[in-house]
Amino acid sequence: MERPPRQGRDEQDAGKEPDCPLTRYRSLFVQRGDAYGRQRNWSRLYYRVRSPLTDEVLTKHLRGEVTIGLYSLDPSGTTRWTVMDSDRGLGPIVGAQADLAKRGIPSYLESSRAGGHLWTFWDKPVSPTIARRIIEPSAPNLECFPAGDIPDLDGYGLLIRAPLGIHRFSGRRYPFIHPSGEPVSTGKVRGQIDWLAQNVRRVDPAPHAAQLPILPTAGEHPVYGPKNTEQSPIRQWVEEHPIRDVIERYVRLNKAGVGRCPWGENHKHGDKHPSFTVYERTQRWWCFAERRGGNGFDFLAQYHHLTPSELLRKIRNGSY
Ligand SMILES: [Zn+2]
Numbered sequence: 150m151e152r153p154p155r156q157g158r159d160e161q162d163a164g165k166e167p168d169c170p171l172t173r174y175r176s177l178f179v180q181r182g183d184a185y186g187r188q189r190n191w192s193r194l195y196y197r198v199r200s201p202l203t204d205e206v207l208t209k210h211l212r213g214e215v216t217i218g219l220y221s222l223d224p225s226g227t228t229r230w231t232v233m234d235s236d237r238g239l240g241p242i243v244g245a246q247a248d249l250a251k252r253g254i255p256s257y258l259e260s261s262r263a264g265g266h267l268w269t270f271w272d273k274p275v276s277p278t279i280a281r282r283i284i285e286p287s288a289p290n291l292e293c294f295p296a297g298d299i300p301d302l303d304g305y306g307l308l309i310r311a312p313l314g315i316h317r318f319s320g321r322r323y324p325f326i327h328p329s330g331e332p333v334s335t336g337k338v339r340g341q342i343d344w345l346a347q348n349v350r351r352v353d354p355a356p357h358a359a360q361l362p363i364l365p366t367a368g369e370h371p372v373y374g375p376k377n378t379e380q381s382p383i384r385q386w387v388e389e390h391p392i393r394d395v396i397e398r399y400v401r402l403n404k405a406g407v408g409r410c411p412w413g414e415n416h417k418h419g420d421k422h423p424s425f426t427v428y429e430r431t432q433r434w435w436c437f438a439e440r441r442g443g444n445g446f447d448f449l450a451q452y453h454h455l456t457p458s459e460l461l462r463k464i465r466n467g468s469y
Pocket residue numbers: 410411412413415416424425436437438439
């Protein structure tokens with residue numbers, strides 16, 4: 150849609166306009182305003198902040214003073230976007246973008262520390278499982294989320310770095326880019342938001358969902374509703390123990406976080422081609438052969454055949 154020219158616009162007035170950059174940024178990326186993640190300094194890890202994501206916080210993020218992460222589900226467990234993640238360069242997602250385009254699904258490339266993210270925006274809230282199944286055929290072997298079939302005990306969905314801020318670990322900004330790698334705009338924040346506001350086309354998931362093969366739901370885990378887990382000791386343990394440190398005590402991982410699944414006996418042919426991956430950014434693991442995953446706590450519990458409360462007791466006794 151054509152926007153009227155704005156002349157003599159003062160940067161400080163921006164926050165007062167109905168279509169100010171923050172409003173546009175929210176409408177694209179923010180799914181819930183009651184909690185967000187905050188990235189620790191010099192780290193890739195986030196901790197959860199259980200207070201409103203105010204304009205002030207967003208502004209600080211866009212200025213690079215803090216770095217926040219956004220939860221991928223809204224409070225009713227649905228999503229307005231799906232993101233595909235490549236931590237092995239841009240190649241795989243540029244290919245996926247071209248394939249999605251052929252299917253009539255526009256998507257938008259954002260560069261990242263190790264590769265990039267490919268965003269698809271839905272024109273209505275959609276189940277994360279359905280959305281992922283729409284996207285996945287174009288994304289062989291890439292991680293797509295939110296993923297409704299990965300257990301998510303508190304209903305927030307995985308955290309993704311909020312676009313256009315500064316990564317606390319690398320100290321860099323990662324713009325939206327063209328497939329050539331060129332940023333879509335010269336402006337680092339405002340220009341990027343303007344470009345997105347003018348160019349993003351949202352996709353109606355319904356016709357794509359209608360074409361999906363019907364799968365049995367037995368193997369899928371429900372997306373749990375939000376629970377009051379304010380004091381959850383498990384979550385606290387997860388936030389304090391980087392997943393790679395936890396899992397590397399049991400599984401040898403390469404630089405990209407890939408290793409042999411410790412549950413190879415569950416696979417058809419063992420785990421000859423390593424199918425177990427640890428994602429440091431999301432602090433999750435995933436086995437591509439078994440199509441299951443979790444956080445570091447889930448891993449330990451399953452590895453040692455313990456229930457969550459048994460594992461918690463052992464952790465408190467200093468066993469792990
Ligand atoms: Zn496995």
